Amino acid sequence: MEIAFYGAAQQVTGSKHVITLKSGKRILLDCGLFQGKGSQVDGLNRHFGFNPKDIDLFILxxxxxxxxxxxxxxxxxxxxxxxxxxxxxxxxxEFMLLDSAHIQESDIKYINLALKERGKPLIKPIYTIEDAKACMSSFYTIPYNTVKQIDEDVWVEFTDAGHILGSAVVNLRIKDGMHYHRIAFTGDLGRYTNRIIRTPQDFPQCDFLIAESTYGNRLHPHPPKPKEKLLEVVRSTCIEKGGKLIIPAFSVGRTQEIVSVLNDLEFEGQMPPIKVFVDSPMAIDATEVMREHSDCFNEDMQRFMQKDPDPFGFSRLTYVRSVDESKALNDIKEPCIIISASGMIEGGRIKHHLINSIENKKNTILIVGYCSKSSVGGQLVNGAEEVSLFGKPYKVRADVRKINAFSAHGDYEEMIRTISCQDKQIMKKIFLVHGDPEVMEDYRATLLQRDFHNIYIPDYKQHFQI
Ligand SMILES: [Zn+2]
Structure with missing residues (x-):
């Protein structure tokens, strides 16, 4: 049997791993987009490095x-x-792939306008909205903790990875000629403090582990007290300064966590009487899916829902879908909270809210997740005095605050805690994926100190016989 890495190899995006059996049968784990800008990323997304027609089984x-x-x-x-x-x-x-296709199509329109002006040949999007709709009929589901034979030689079981709703560690049992191999792929691993979903679950013993390494050299602040911190920021911004609180947040997971904290404060009577707006169509879709899958919630959240059946809704909270309603938020003069995407302020409606609020010192911009250094969110966290939004400079007069408690990725102690359910002597090899190279080196060193062994950091397209 062979395993090859076609993405998330010494980087954090483009997750794609191919297992090839002696029979020639091929199993693909994940099929992620490389994210970022530039021709190199575009090239990686346009050419898989393998032929999709040669893939026999695909697991996400x-x-x-x-x-x-x-x-x-x-x-x-x-x-x-x-x-x-x-x-x-x-x-x-279903809605995230449609949104991705929509972004691909609109980006290409913009690029093609520039190419046309220069008399160059036009390019096509990597895929279209029609392609995104068409692939949905190929999805088949398996609940957590259920072993399913998906082929005469392959059995799969999903265990909860605690990262986002539905996230799983993929546990495979593969018959390869005369031998059986057990391979576990962590996907992304979550934290032990998520408000809504369960913590990462122990997973069955494997022989080979493909493990994520995003925060392989980082520890999250401990213990996080997001509710107290958020309440303090709400009070100081909306009551003491009489300003607006602008929260850039990822639509899936992060927004629902923030809303559930605010809902909790409202339920306990601690929330000041101010309006809250979630201005993101994708966050609305994600919230709907979360409501439909409350079986994936942790015990605390399920218990809370017996008292308050909707943890993502309260009387002063409004979900804003239409563009007109979103624009109307600019005219609100009284203190309020606006939660909008994207989390790093790289796109989406949040940029308009920033333009409207960043130059007024009464307001606060609250960063609640990871922001890359070059993003507007990253610049704000690093104390920028001026940022560029839609090509125009804006002075940063609003307060910038940060709450670190909402990461969807476990830190290295949390990742090690999750994979420590495995017997280290039985595991033959560990492949580290989904991390920056220097972070992976640090993570490997820590794992070696903790008696894990045979740890590899694959290169892009590197093959291993196992
Ligand atoms: Zn993820």
Whole structure:
């Protein structure tokens, strides 16, 4: 048997791993989009490095676009089999892939305008909205903790990875000639403090582990007290300064966590009487999917829902879908909270809210998740005095605050805690994926200190015989 890495190899996006059996049968784990800008990223997304027609089985760990975002292209280019994932992952993919296709199409229109002006040949999107709709009929679901034989030689079981709704560790048992191999792929691993979904679950013993390494050299602040911190920021901004609180947040997971904290404060009577707006169509879709999959919630959240059946709704909270309603938020003069995407302020409606609020010192911009250094969110966290929005400079007069408690990725202690369910002596090899190279080196060193062994950091397209 052989395993090859076609993405998330010494980087954090483009997750794609191919297992080839002695019989020639090929299993693809994840089919993620490489994210970022530039011709190199575009090239990686346009050429898989393998032929989709040669893939026999495809299994998806979770719905994030860096794990799922090239599925429409995979199906368009000839993958004819089923797409196996958990029920919640399927439902999240339904609107996330459409949104991704919409971004591809609108980006290409913009690029083609420039190419046309220069008399150069026009290019096509990597896939279209039609492609994204077409691939959905290939999705088949398996609930958590259920062993399913998906082929005469392959059995799969999803265990909860605790990262986002529906996220799974993919546990495979493969018959390869005379031998059976057990391979586990962590996908992305979550935290032990998520308010809504369950913590990462122990997973069955494997022989070979493909493990994510995003925060392989980082520890999250401990213990996080997001509710107290958020209440303090709400009070100081909206009551003491009489300003607006602007929260850039990822639509899937992060927004629902923030809303559930605010809902909690409202339920306890601690929330000041101010209006809250969630201004993101994708966050509205994600919230709907979360409501439908409350079976994936942790015990605390399920217990809370016996007292308050809707943890994502309260009387002063409004979900804003239409563009006109979104624009109307600019005219609100009284203190309020606006939660909008994207989390790093790289696109989406949040940029308009920033333009409207960043130059007024009464307001606060609250960063609640990871922001890359070059993003507007990253610049704000690093103390920028001026930022550029739609090509225009804006002075940063609003307060900038940060709450670190909402990451969807476990830190290295949390990742090690999750994979420590494995007997280290039985595991033959560990492959580290989904991390920056220097972070992976640090993570490998820590794992070696903790008696894990045979740890590899694959290169892009590197093959291993196992
Ligand atoms: Zn993820």
């Amino acid at each position: 760990s979770h719905a994030h676009i860096d794990h799922s975002g090239l599925i429409p292209k995979l199906v368009k280019e000839g993958y004819e089999g089923k797409i196996w994932c958990t029920p919640a992952t399927r439902d999240l993919c």
